Amino acid sequence: MLADHRSETKAEILAYRNELSESRFKIQQLEQTLNETMEVHQNEVKQLKSDLNLIGTRMDYQYNDRNRAVILIILCIVVAVVWDLFDISNRINRFFLYFAYKNEEKSPSK
Secondary structure (H helix, E strand, C coil): CHHHHHHHHHHHHHHHHHHHHHHHHHHHHHHHHHHHHHHHHHHHHHHHHHHHHHHHHHHHHHHHHHHHHHHHHHHHHHHHHHHHHHHHHHHHHHHHHHHHHHEEEEEEEC
């Protein structure tokens, strides 16, 4: 009876050892899978950050390019307005010079 109990206990211990060994193996596999998954996740996060930086750079370039175009348009408009003002100023000056000249011709000489 004691021998039977010992053999049963040894069999139970052996079964527990086998179960423990299998559990350790499963845990190692799960840890490896977890580490690989974390590494993939970290790489994906790095790639996303890189993509965001690239998108930001592209947006800055497009924003600057659009601003440059708007500034050029405004500059062209300002130049056109300045030329128009210059032309108007010249016409006004000629107008007054013409009348000053005509008035000199009409006024009696001293």
